[in-house]
Amino acid sequence: MQVALVGITGYAGMVLYQLLQKHSGVTKIHLYDHKLAAPTKLSHVVPIFSGDHTAVFPYDDEAIISDNDVVFFATSAGVTAKVAPTYLTAKFPVIDLSGDMRLDSEAQYTEWYRKPAAPEKFLRQAHYGLADFESAKGQIYVANPGCYATATLLGLAPLVQNDLIDADSIIVDAKSGTTGAGKTPHAMTHFAQVNENIQIYKPNQHQHIPEIMLELQKWNQRVPAIQFMTTLLPINRGIMSTIYAKVKSGVTSKQLMAAYTKMYQSKSFINYTGDQLPAIKQVVGTNNCDIGMVYNRVTNVVTVNSVIDNLLKGAAGQAVQNFNQMFGYPETEGLKLQPFLP
Amino acid sequence: MQVALVGITGYAGMVLYQLLQKHSGVTKIHLYDHKLAAPTKLSHVVPIFSGDHTAVFPYDDEAIISDNDVVFFATSAGVTAKVAPTYLTAKFPVIDLSGDMRLDSEAQYTEWYRKPAAPEKFLRQAHYGLADFESAKGQIYVANPGCYATATLLGLAPLVQNDLIDADSIIVDAKSGTTGAGKTPHAMTHFAQVNENIQIYKPNQHQHIPEIMLELQKWNQRVPAIQFMTTLLPINRGIMSTIYAKVKSGVTSKQLMAAYTKMYQSKSFINYTGDQLPAIKQVVGTNNCDIGMVYNRVTNVVTVNSVIDNLLKGAAGQAVQNFNQMFGYPETEGLKLQPFLP
Amino acid sequence: MQVALVGITGYAGMVLYQLLQKHSGVTKIHLYDHKLAAPTKLSHVVPIFSGDHTAVFPYDDEAIISDNDVVFFATSAGVTAKVAPTYLTAKFPVIDLSGDMRLDSEAQYTEWYRKPAAPEKFLRQAHYGLADFESAKGQIYVANPGCYATATLLGLAPLVQNDLIDADSIIVDAKSGTTGAGKTPHAMTHFAQVNENIQIYKPNQHQHIPEIMLELQKWNQRVPAIQFMTTLLPINRGIMSTIYAKVKSGVTSKQLMAAYTKMYQSKSFINYTGDQLPAIKQVVGTNNCDIGMVYNRVTNVVTVNSVIDNLLKGAAGQAVQNFNQMFGYPETEGLKLQPFLP
Amino acid sequence: MQVALVGITGYAGMVLYQLLQKHSGVTKIHLYDHKLAAPTKLSHVVPIFSGDHTAVFPYDDEAIISDNDVVFFATSAGVTAKVAPTYLTAKFPVIDLSGDMRLDSEAQYTEWYRKPAAPEKFLRQAHYGLADFESAKGQIYVANPGCYATATLLGLAPLVQNDLIDADSIIVDAKSGTTGAGKTPHAMTHFAQVNENIQIYKPNQHQHIPEIMLELQKWNQRVPAIQFMTTLLPINRGIMSTIYAKVKSGVTSKQLMAAYTKMYQSKSFINYTGDQLPAIKQVVGTNNCDIGMVYNRVTNVVTVNSVIDNLLKGAAGQAVQNFNQMFGYPETEGLKLQPFLP
Structure with missing residues (x-):
């Protein structure tokens, strides 16, 4: 072709x-x-x-x-x-x-x-x-x-599609390397500004929020909105989307794990890493999305960590x-x- | 002396x-x-x-x-x-x-x-x-x-002391430079492991959690627990503690701002920066804690961003x-x- | 005042x-x-x-x-x-x-x-x-x-003022953090260009060359020219000027050391560190110039390493x-x- | 196989x-x-x-x-x-x-x-x-x-094999990313020591010196020794070997260029980039050696810059x-x- x-x-x-x-x-x-x-x-x-x-x-x-x-x-x-x-x-x-x-x-x-x-x-x-x-x-x-949307949606899919979390409790703390901000020089991506620093940008205003919501609502109409924050990291490539949500009453830790295993065991590019939360480095250079998940009994919060190479x-x-x-x-x-x- | x-x-x-x-x-x-x-x-x-x-x-x-x-x-x-x-x-x-x-x-x-x-x-x-x-x-x-405890408690104090948030909704996504991990060489702090990477460590198990809870409960007995996650950054110094909580029904955005202004206007080392969420770089080298806060009407979540130099x-x-x-x-x-x- | x-x-x-x-x-x-x-x-x-x-x-x-x-x-x-x-x-x-x-x-x-x-x-x-x-x-x-001129001249002074090296043999390989390139964003100082990279710039054309030559010739008219190369480092602050020269026939290693000791023992801001070649980190944040020197018997070359904070x-x-x-x-x-x- | x-x-x-x-x-x-x-x-x-x-x-x-x-x-x-x-x-x-x-x-x-x-x-x-x-x-x-030996020998080959430089004038200022120092954690490769720093190590004592000399003398018996210095960079991968030498009397700038062109035009992995001195970034990830060269009429010094990925x-x-x-x-x-x- x-x-x-x-x-x-x-x-x-x-x-x-x-x-x-x-x-x-x-x-x-x-x-x-x-x-x-x-x-x-x-x-x-x-x-x-x-x-x-x-x-x-x-x-x-x-x-x-x-x-x-x-x-x-x-x-x-x-x-x-x-x-x-x-x-x-x-x-x-x-x-x-x-x-x-x-x-x-x-x-x-x-x-x-x-x-x-x-x-x-x-x-x-x-x-x-x-x-x-x-x-x-x-x-x-x-x-x-979008890059943030991909990491976040793949991290959330098993929870949202299987209705395992309180629909209004989703909080996403997403972080990205600077290539996500493009190749045009700006004050915010000047080396000495990025290096030895991290900076939140576009709080509650990142343009990937609406595409995430469209897809989540296709999967589960009950999700009303997500809290979504984006932070610029002093690295070239990679996104880590750290997702928090309250687990629905009656849902067990085993059910959470089973949902990830079932959904992702046959996907070529998605690795469910269990309770080993993945680091950015392990996916940079690949088309993979690595996803780990831990459940906290004390707070009843599930934390999902989803990492991708933003450019791949x-x-x-x-x-x-x-x-x-x-x-x-x-x-x-x-x-x-x-x-x-x- | x-x-x-x-x-x-x-x-x-x-x-x-x-x-x-x-x-x-x-x-x-x-x-x-x-x-x-x-x-x-x-x-x-x-x-x-x-x-x-x-x-x-x-x-x-x-x-x-x-x-x-x-x-x-x-x-x-x-x-x-x-x-x-x-x-x-x-x-x-x-x-x-x-x-x-x-x-x-x-x-x-x-x-x-x-x-x-x-x-x-x-x-x-x-x-x-x-x-x-x-x-x-x-x-x-x-x-x-502790370093994480300081950034997190100073960020939370106005909300918790004034009872402005749902007590069981606190989620903290905290990030630290590598000096927080000490001076002894380890595989996790080897240059090539840290550089071009971020890594979550001790999920739900960081030893600063209990001291944070002791202090929060002194301030407000209703806080049952906090969700607290720690991430290692490829920088030498600095902590950013990003805090999310659901705002209590009836509390207005103005009340949130007023609580921060009132509590911190006379503190020598704490700067409330309004809705300008602070970057790590602005406090490294000082004994300051800079704190910004934004309220999201769509999700009813308040995001507080608190930054300090972990060594100061x-x-x-x-x-x-x-x-x-x-x-x-x-x-x-x-x-x-x-x-x-x- | x-x-x-x-x-x-x-x-x-x-x-x-x-x-x-x-x-x-x-x-x-x-x-x-x-x-x-x-x-x-x-x-x-x-x-x-x-x-x-x-x-x-x-x-x-x-x-x-x-x-x-x-x-x-x-x-x-x-x-x-x-x-x-x-x-x-x-x-x-x-x-x-x-x-x-x-x-x-x-x-x-x-x-x-x-x-x-x-x-x-x-x-x-x-x-x-x-x-x-x-x-x-x-x-x-x-x-x-200039920043490069300062590091280089202080490194060379004992050799040139005491006529200890072959006057036409001076080669300087100087490296600088990106703050030396200023605060205006450019493609060359964009984070993703500088990070995980080093780049030579202005080869043989850096504008600090003529001021170095003016001062060297005040000290010793026999110095005809210097070879001077500048490299951009992925750090914020600091200059390392690594200087090579052939030692004049008959000059001993002891004489080289004595020249540095004598010239710098009473200077408040210059530390002669002997054969411990200094790293950039030890001077960043100070007005100091740390200078180390090693002599290579095999090649008859003296290597001087001079480090400063470019902004101080x-x-x-x-x-x-x-x-x-x-x-x-x-x-x-x-x-x-x-x-x-x- | x-x-x-x-x-x-x-x-x-x-x-x-x-x-x-x-x-x-x-x-x-x-x-x-x-x-x-x-x-x-x-x-x-x-x-x-x-x-x-x-x-x-x-x-x-x-x-x-x-x-x-x-x-x-x-x-x-x-x-x-x-x-x-x-x-x-x-x-x-x-x-x-x-x-x-x-x-x-x-x-x-x-x-x-x-x-x-x-x-x-x-x-x-x-x-x-x-x-x-x-x-x-x-x-x-x-x-x-060795990694340093490869970058340095490929940079020097056209000059030494064609006898274009003064044989005792070779000075190499080589720099390497930290993966060259291996995967075992040490104080010298601890993140906070490497980051925002550069450090010379093993001055005149790097173990790649003798293999470089063996090969150079196979090519040209007149080369008596080389001055060779190694510096640790705050990056993961890549070597830059910056080579200085006095050009032999009577050799022209054109002859220098022609020697590189002729020797490397048919080599799959070596790119002669003319007077564009290559940056490390352009070869990391490949098996290439990019080599640029500039001649300085004022000092009669040729500078060769040779970059490789140290792990490839x-x-x-x-x-x-x-x-x-x-x-x-x-x-x-x-x-x-x-x-x-x-």
Whole structure:
């Protein structure tokens, strides 16, 4: 297959390009970027790809549709809100790593992203691609989930789908490496500001909250809301989503464990690690989500710890997983990755 | 005054020694250490004090009592459990940075610290020195609070003392720099294990939980327990204690803010920063505790973020604050510190 | 004394402000900044000074001269090149932390800084304030040395002044923390670019080379040039200048050691550590320069390792040292600092 | 092929295991470790391999020889000095990542490693496997080069082989991430000691010096010695070897460039980057050595900057390269790796 990738200049685009180069089903990758006025060598656009002189073309939807079988967008918020209708109308397959098409209401998108939304008619045609729960098979437009949303939803699924916790008691303390904040230099991601520090940002306002709620409510209508906090860590990659909830009266510790075991024993990319709460390091470099869980008898609180690599399972890796589902490749094709050790 | 310091080889002892050298009331510091068999130059015992050839003496309680006016213990768990009775019997002033004398039950100490406790009669004579709430004036033996306990209790005080939250809803997600884990090399604090990683440790089992509960219940008997989780960060110094609780029915956002303002406006070392949740960096190097608070209308959860330098406010700094209270020095003597910038 | 500080928004300005607040001779600090259009609270201009509501005024040389006894400039390159003549003409005391007045030739300044120089007549009136060698007593305009220049010159002085090495054999491999690159976010200082990386920058082109050469040639006319390389480290503060040179025929290892001992035994801020090559950590937080030296019989090369805190000895600390010399304060006034431990 | 791997508990062994799992010629990997008394699951021995329950066996040379076609040793110094004769006598293929068999004199080994050497007769049978210059084809026992040696030799080869520099002027300032110091916790690699610090260690005494000299003198007998310094960086992986030398009279800048281009244009794993001096980040995760070079007309010094991943090109990657040469696999088999981004 010939695939288009828009947004090679960002971190998710860079990592996605690496994955696609190793995917057995991909014969050709065409690169595009909105910031370019003329075709430019990749080695100039992204110097770390120093030996790679592939051309990067200015964004052009006609060329993308005529020369490729599918397009990946690894673009920032606001880009696909504008161009998604073109592809949906043409029924051309899209895997969109941005948040633009994850919600189904224009008003909600604009409230959380503070940008103009795609028309609701198109928003409703996009498929929310939480790949371990919702197959992308047969879909035209996949909205690839956010990194925080992925770690949090996979951690919560057994509890929420099996109705094991008090629905209004969910508290999420999520932490992310700085690549989650993107590649554009800002005061908040300046080295001396991040290093030897941790900083909470967007308290109660992170834009992944509404996509998490949409999915949770699909699973269990009783969940009214979640408390969700995001903290910036002095590391490059990785998300840890630490989830607390009150266990429902009558539910036993064994039932909690059984729910995780049953739900995840056959999932290729999810490892339930029992009461060993996972560290970020064990998943960075892979498409895995490792999930541990401990129950506290004294407080009746269950703590779930879910870790992913924000650029793989939280972005490019899950995008390839969706690609595999859309086009009938084996689930782990292009994703047999090993953790960065040590 | 002549002061004794036992435990200069640990991080808290090193920082305490720096503070005492600048304290106007201290004329002489005598150093002691349990690991030495003969007097040794400080520059040999702790190489970073390369220019300081002060003698460090083997531990000797008779010499300590005869040559000093007070002794600070910056020793690891298990040391003062053995020697505290000597000082209490002699009515010789002690400021103990270890956890050995913070609880008042032998059984509880042994359960959480897995070591033999001091006799309960002596445990009950020690004063829990949370300096911003409990003055050490007139006390003989001050048990200086734990680092996590300090950040968490100062964050919770306005809510708990004023009964503003559901008493069984407290969830604390606390994070610490690695100096909190001490100076002895372990696999868990090996550079390549900590760096580019975060790790939860001792889930539901951290030994600061019981001292937090003792103090909370002094403040408000209705608090039955707290959910408390500790995470190791890839930084040297600093604690962030992020606290979540359900706001009691009828309590308004204004009341929450007023409680913090009222309680902390006159405290020298506590800064209530409103809805600006503080970052660790702004307090490292100081004896300050900065506390921010946000209320989420959607979930009815209040989030309090409390940050301290674990070696200062969480150890040596609060020890000097207690010293000032015991001996009548102005509260900020020796503690007018500036944050490490940047 | 009343002192003016221009450039509180940069790292050196921030640290200098902290030092001046603790200096016994300073009764009042007036803050100025070129970026402001109207007086603004410091807490707004530099949020980490959250509790400090001192006004910062727009830059105004008339006000500076009328309301103060001295002015410190902690501004970026190009600022004092324009305004220095005003102060020199008025004979108003200036301590300039920027590089604008360190060289004595317009052409050379423009070549290395790529900006318009101050007129040569004024350049020649400025005093190069390498405080441990050139007293600022009686000077009007002190050009405070660069951070790399300070570490390198102090490391080289005993060898060059005593003519102990082959004059054309000096090779300097210098490394710096990222605060040396300033507070403005750039791609090169973005967290994910610096972290888990080291990068050489400005090879053979660092603007501190000419000021080092000027001073070396004052000391020993035979030194024709130095090889000087700069590397960006993933740490906040600190410079290590590792210096290699061939030892002159007939010079013994003992003579090398004696030269360092003799030159530095009475200097308050310089510690010669013998063959223990110092680490950066032991000086960060202080105005010290620690220098170690080893001689290799096999290669006949002497290696000198000189470490400083780039923001203190390499900027604000040395500026205060020059201030003390200019106005007759004891050398260590305001500079009795302790290293950040650990 | 069936391959044995001894030393899975160290960093190089862990990474080598990952590489061998992806090598098309490897059908079975048998793991052995000297620290075990009985077969144990890998997931217990090295917890980060949490899902891998392969058995790790106690070291047993008979089993290794009977059950495998080749053995890799990723053991610490002193291990293969004892067991190498067994394999050499049996003519059983060995790839040895340790330093034990790199030198050819017992006395020299003992001087630098301070351990008993293998008998000289066996030392002389080992092949020094600098894979880009010395093919391992037909060899029985390959001594895989040290990490510092690899970066430094590849950086120096064009200059030394073509006699372009003054032979006694080579100065190497080499820096390494902490994984180079191994996985055993020590005070020097404790997080708080490494973080926010850099430290020179083993000045003029690093054990890679003699293997570098042996190879350089094979290339050019005139090189009498090199000045070589090693610095520990606060990063996990990567080596930067910065090399300085005086250019020989009459040699032009063009000749220098041409030497690098010619020598490296056809090497799969070496990228000559011209005057763009490479950063560590661009090679971590790969088996590449990136080399840049700048010539300074003022000082007549050439600076070469050579970067590798110490665990890949500096250990496990080069071991696989040697394996490919020994057994006739294509050079890049198992080594088509992508850099860790970002």
